[in-house]
Amino acid sequence: MKTLPALLILLAVFSLTAQTEKGAAPLTSPEGTSPGVTYAVVVGISDYQSPDIPDLQFADRDAEAFALYLQSSAGGSLPDANVRLLTNKKATTAAVAEALDWLVEQSGEGDQAIIYFSGHGDVEAKTARQPGFLLCYDSPSKIYIAGSYPLFYLQLIIETLSSDKNVQTLVITDACRAGKLAGSAIGGTQATAANLAKQYANEIKILSCQPDEFSLEGEQWGGGRGAFSYHLIEGLVGLADKNSNGNINLLEIENYLETVVPAETNPQSQIPMTVGSKSTKVADVDAGILAKLKDLKARQLPTMAAIESKGFAETLLANSDSAIQKKYEAFIAALEHKRLLDAQDGQPSADALYRELMQEESLAALHRLMTRQFATALQDDAQQAINAYLLTNPTELEKRWKGDTTYAQYPRYLHRAAELLGESHYMHDYLIAKQLYFEGLNFRLQVDQGNQLITYQEALEKQEAALALENRAAFFYNELGVLHTRMKQSEKAIANFEKAIELAPEWGLPYVNLCLEQFYNNDIEKAIATGDKAIAIMPDYPQLYNLLSWVNANEVEYLDKRNWKRSGVELKEDFIYDYDETKTPSENKVKFERSIQLLQKAIALDSMYASAHCNLGFIYDQIGEIEKAAYHLRKSVSIDSTKYISQYKLGVFLFKINQFKEGEVALKNAANLTQYYDPESAAWCYNALGILYRNWEKTDLALEAYQKAMDLLPRFAYNFYAGMAFTYFYNKKEYDKAEWYFLKSLEANPNDVGVYYWVGLYYQNVNRFQDAEWMLLKALEIHPEYSIVQNLLLQNYITTRQYEKVLTLQQQRLEKAPHNIINLANMEIVYFQMGDLEKAGEYSKKVEAVLKDEESQVRDLARQYLTGKYFEKSIYYYQKNIALNPDDINNEYNISCAYALWGKSEAAIDWLSKTIEKGYENFDWLHTDPDLESIRDLPAFKALMSDHFPGQKFEKKPAPSTKKAEPDYYFENCLQLAKYYEKVKENERANFLYQKTINLRPTPLTNIQALHLAEAYLRLGQEDQAKSVCPDRIESEDAGEVLAAARLFYLLGKRTQADQYFEQYITMSPNSLLINFPGVFYRNHGENLRAEQLFKAAIERAPDQMRLRRGLARVYFFSGQKTAAYQALDEAINRAPNVAETHTLKCILAYYDEPMSSKKLFEQSDIYPVWECMERMRNNQYASADQAWESLQKQYAVWWMDFVKYKYLQMKIRQGKTAEALELFDAILRKGDFVNYQLLVTDTALDPIRDMDTFKALMRQYFPEKTTN
CATH class of the missing domain: 1.25.40 (Serine Threonine Protein Phosphatase 5, Tetratricopeptide repeat)
Known part of the structure; x- marks a missing residue:
């Protein structure tokens, strides 16, 4: 019988009353600020399941001792609920992982988290990717990845606690154990220890020895303990308090352990070490316990006591009858408390008690009842989950959306229930089928959460196996449908959803999922009809109305096809209303009519439904109903300020109506809510901030915001480059930089309609009409109905007097929409510009014939005439809109702009005065709006500002862009654009721009400029000139420039320089999606050996980029190394099995x-x-x-x-x-x-x-x- 050392008896006595108190922690900041709650996971494994992993002697006792210390007043008086103690069989890999997850979930900002591990650590192969494993009870003796706990996961746990959640974290490890392990030949234990000794975040660490040493244990320490653990506890109790100030910091415990442990382990070296801020306090000293400990040591009392918990249990078993009775009572209590297969809080599981009681012959009469009780209890939770799912319970659905780990235990429960009942029982096959269902569901939820070690195919196989055992369960078919949806197998998804509906016609969820699959399959009418059936079944679900409002408002081709998981499945609120610049407010009013009704219904059902308010506010913004938009967007944030999308939509709306300060606050809130867990969403928040700052004339902040967005989301760099370009163009008037960033945007995404529109808009504004026309036509190739692009192209044709093209384009638009009022207005504007007033009049009558006198339609019409410079008609319709909505001051303001652009300054001032008297307050915009440029220097304007904005001053800034009389070309930009034109086979324009590059040769030339000039010569086939100006080297921090230099050096025969700069590029861009470029270049040019070397170098830098492994496989393929090609692909599949490419x-x-x-x-x-x-x-x-x-x-x-x-x-x-x-x-x-x-x-x-x-x-x-x- 094991006995407790005297110190542990002492701690046990002092923990009896302490455990009813809130846990305080030994770990605090250097200043000793008041700590929050402390939680601890304590693991100790001496007895390993595998006979090939050497057992330890006292690791479990070390863990038990440390847990007892934590529960004593000396260690913080932690209650049982705050300490997870896992020893030996209880310390399985799954249990350890679950306990650490629990630690993360429980700990919040200001709390403390303690992780203690005593056992083996090892690694089989030293790689940068795998720092090692902690060997848990059920770890295999080799191939550790199959069932051990990776240090990488521990690192993530620590980073999450310490960095993300601002939890004070203490890690104590004693994993440098002797014994023959799988990694012994390569020093695996030492390698693992070395990685444990690294600081992952801001945590504090105490380690049992140096990485190249082993930790010792023996009878001499506390009757059977590890030297490190034994002295650690004594030091924390107070023996390490060198300055006797009543607390112990990291330096003190380090000094104490470095003194006592090496002395007692001599001649073998064991020197404990610490990591972290030495001034951090790790323990408070309990003077009473310290005094008794000193007294015990002074009197050299035995270090082990005669009392142990196990002895207490053996005593209870002395009277057999009462013991059996108590055990049965414990079994019933375990069932009631759901301790079915695993012990909890120190209480035995029902399974363990059941197995014991089944051996008792005196209970034979109860055995069948106990079996039934146990089997029923094992099914209960899983069945309740299914029942809630079939009722489309929102809480149950949310658990699924979030990948709730509760489902992980259900397969075990169901398997054990089937095992108890036996194969001949009528429930057996169904229980196994449900087991497979939950196994598949768990797989799917893990993949949904980003787990790349499992595939949807594996989940699918589980569901198919379940179906083979039971083909009448609708929820099996529904899950199969969800999986086929995830895998973009529409026909199979639809067939399974329809089968689920056939089996359970009153279950609404399959209708929802079928609706979405039909929608994604571009069968919009069917989708809407199916959605209506779902409403008939689930009329009281606001979430359903919210989702269907989105379906009713979208065209499938406008969705992001990269969202391969699909949005909205299982009513998940992962769908987002996106801004569609292709439609006017009046067009949007038609588009969103049904969506508004559905969202109003959702809010009627739940007035505090934040998502519905957010989406309805967004729609009102899109149709120009500003006051309603403001109400619902603000309401959404007031209901739940933690929903980033509500903050984001509110921020975008506010800056659109020039309320920049409030918009800035909302967008910053949105960015802060997403920056750490959802960088993609955070990037779009920063992008919106960039637009806000640009409109607010805070250009440096705008550029900074766009850069943050690009850092967070490089694959959408084209969008952020465009934002920078607009900032340089409209705000800073640096046209060379503006064009450069527009071209960077085009280079980053040459397939996006928006990019071509942006670039075309730039060239239109700088009178590069030929380039503008080409870009806009390219945009229309991608999106033929993009009305904004069509309008800009019309302006291009009108400006260049290509009236035949104008009429052709407009006739095409009218053929598709003969009663579209904007198209009719455009025809009137064109004939007006051509001077054909008779024809203009005909179309004016057609406009009036279809006009409905709706505010949004009239406003759109007025804006269109203003854009087309038909000022008289624009003013007429804005005045008409005043009668429709006299409270909208934007009508008066736009009339003032129209008169200013028309050259009628007196009328412009008069209407501007009316605008300000009506409440217009945006002083800065009055001084920056380009439409008012012609009146801004007039005395009347200045007097108006002085009268209405006394004391306010505006710092003079360059006016927003005005078109230049002659187009400008810039050296670097010409080369960039020429390369683009060459790529799309517009060779004549490309050659023109290459020659332009040469003609614009700067004097003197920098090396980078010389490089660009050489490239222009080479593109024109003038190799001698290219060689004559090409430098031998460049100095650049821009990875793109380095890559361009490497390519050019190669093409000009400078192989040494090419190799050097390709290698430099790889080191500069380890995380770039373009790190594969050097290997691709050499592969394309037939240099297969060099390509192989560069791909391998890139893989070493970025081992998780599967494109590199695919690139290497292609090199092997082209060089005839088939086996090596397949090996490279298999390795990529093993690392990321879900990557279809x-x-x-x-x-x-x-x-x-x-x-x-x-x-x-x-x-x-x-x-x-x-x-x-x-x-x-x-x-x-x-x-x-x-x-x-x-x-x-x-x-x-x-x-x-x-x-x-x-x-x-x-x-x-x-x-x-x-x-x-x-x-x-x-x-x-x-x-x-x-x-x-x-x-x-x-x-x-x-x-x-x-x-x-x-x-x-x-x-x-x-x-x-x-x-x-």
Whole structure:
């Protein structure tokens, strides 16, 4: 029988009364500020499950001793509820992980968290990615990743506590244990210890020894303890209080342990160490306990006592009858308290008690009843969860949205229940089916939460297995539908939702999910009809009206296709109303009519429904009903100020109505709410702040906000570049920088309609009309109905007097919408500009015929005439709108602007005076609005300002942009734009701009400028001039410049410099999505060995970027190393099994290797049409191959399609269609995803076109170093 050392008896005595008090903590700040609540996880494992992991002697007792210390007054008087003690069998990996999760969940700002671990630590392979593992009770003896606790997870726990939640964190580890482990040969234990010794955040650490030492344990310390733990507790009790000030800081405990432990472990070295601020207080001294401890040590009393909890239990068992009775009572209590399979708070589980009681023959008569009681209890919670789900209980749904860990225990419960009842019981198969259902559900929820080690396919297999056992459960089919929705398999999703509805026609949730799947499948009418059926079943669910308002308001093509998980499934509020600049307020009024009704119903059901108020406020903003928008958006924030989207929408709305200060506060709140857990949302908050600051004339803050947005969300850099460009253009008047950032935006996303509109708008404003026209036409290729782009293009044509193009465009618009009032007004404006007043009059009558005298429609009309410089009509309609809404002062203000632009200054001043007298207060905007520029220097304007804004002064700033008489071109920008035009085959314009670059040559040239000039010469085929100006080196902190230099050096034959700068780029951009560029460049140019080296270097820098591993696989593929290619892809799949692109590439490479053998892979990856298409190409089924290729292009707009395109190219050559083949060849070279010089010069399939001039020209263009050096 183990006995307690004297000190622990002492601590136990002092903990009896303390545990009813609120826990205080030993860990505080240096100043000793009042701590919050303390929570602790204490783990000690001596007895490991695996016989191949050496058992320890006293790690469990060390943990028990430390837990007892914490519960004593010396250690903070922590109550039982605040301490999770896990020893031996209780300390499984899952239990440890759950306890640490509990620690994170319980701890809040100002609290303290203590993590204590005593046991083995090890690692099998030293890598930067895997710092090691803590071996828990059920850890395997090798391949630790399969069941041990990674230090990486511990690091995340500590960072979350210390940094994210501002919890004072103390970590104590004793994991440097001797014994033969899997990593012994490589010093795995020491490597793990070294990583444990690193400070992850701001935590405090106390470690048992140095990384290269082992921790000792033996009978001499407390009758059986670890030397470190034994002296740690004595030191914390007070023996380390060197200055006797009543508390102990980290330095004191470190000094004490460094003194006593090495002395007692000598001759073997064991020197404990600490990490963190040495002045941090780690314990308060209880004078009473310290005095008794000193007294005990002074009298050299035995260090072990004769009392132990286990002995108390054995005494109770002395009377068999009463013991059995008490055990049965404990079993019943365990069932009532839901301690079913796991012990809790020191109380045994029902399972453990059941197993014991089943051995008691005297209870034989109760055994069947006990089995039933236990099996029923095991099913209860899982069944209640299902019942709540079938009732579409919002709380139950929210648990699912948030990935509640409660579901993790249900499979175990259900499996045990089935085991108890036996296979012959009628419930057995259904219980196993429900077990599989919850296992699959847990998988799906984990993937939803971002777990990349599990796939939706694994979850799907669980649900299919459940269905095989029980095919009448509607919720099985519904879950299958959700999984197919996640996997974008619409037909299967719809079929499963419909089956769920068939089985449970009164269950509303499958209708909701079916509605969304139909919506995402672009069947909008069906989606709305299904949503109405859901309302009929669930008329009292405000969440449903909120979701359906969004469905009714959207067109599926406007949604972000990258949201592959899909929004709104299971009524989850992860959908967001987005700003649609393609529609006017009057058009939006039609679009949102049903949505308004649905949201009003949601609010009628729940007046405190913040999301509904937010969405309704957003809609009112979109349709121009400002007061209603303000009310609902503010109401949303007042109900729940922690919802970032409410703060965000309010902030955007406020800056749109020029209430900048309040808008700034709301957007900052939104950013603060999301910055640490949702960087993508935070980025959009900073983007909105950038727009706000730009309109507020706080340009430096605007640029700073855009940069923050870009740092948080680099994949949307194009949006933030555009914000910077507008700031430089409109606010700072630095047109060269403005154009540069617009072009950076275009380079970052050459497929976005908004980017082309922005760039076109810039060129329109600086009189570069040819460039503006090209950009706007490109925008309309992407989004043909984008009315704002159409309007700007009309202005372009009108300005350049291309009236035939104006009329053609307007006629096209009228054919599609003959009664659209804006289109009719535009025709009137065009004829007015052309001087054809008769025709203008005809369209004026048509405008009046369709005008409904609605405020928003009249306002849109007035604005359109103002934009078209038809000032007389604009003023007429603004005056008409005054009669409709006399309280809207924007009408008077816009009339003033119209008169100012018309050159009628007296009328402009008169109407401006009316505006101000009516309550207009934006003094700064009156001095910056470009529409008022012509009257701003007039005495009447100044007098008006003096009379109405006495004492206010405006610091003179450059007026917002006015068009320049002659267009300006800038050296670097010309090169950037020329490269873009060349990429899209606008060669004439590209060559013009390359020559412009050369003509604008600065004097003197910097190295960077010389580099750009050399590139312009090279693009024009003037290699000698390029070499003459190209520098041998550059100095730049810009990774993009370094990459450009490396490319140019290579193309000019400067291989040494090229290699140097490619390597420098990789070191500069370890986290960039473009880190693969050096490897891609060398791969494309046939330098496969060098490409392999650079991809490997990039992988070492960014091991989690799967595109690098795919890139390496392609290098191996092009160089004929098939096995290595598959190995690279398999490693990528193991690291991130959910990345579909990796699976797809593996399928395609398998097809190139052996077409027929690859068929099964394609079927498993759900891209079978790709295999069918390539088979038709291979078999020269020309017509069907053409059709299949056209279909694939619509379905897959992704990089790997170039591998299929290359097969199509080969087919076109065999078909004899060389013109088409050369176009395909050009497209492949431009894209660069299936380009390798060595392949292109050796592939005999290209021989029929190899001698053609176009082929040779393309090879010279893309590989100048191969053809000119």
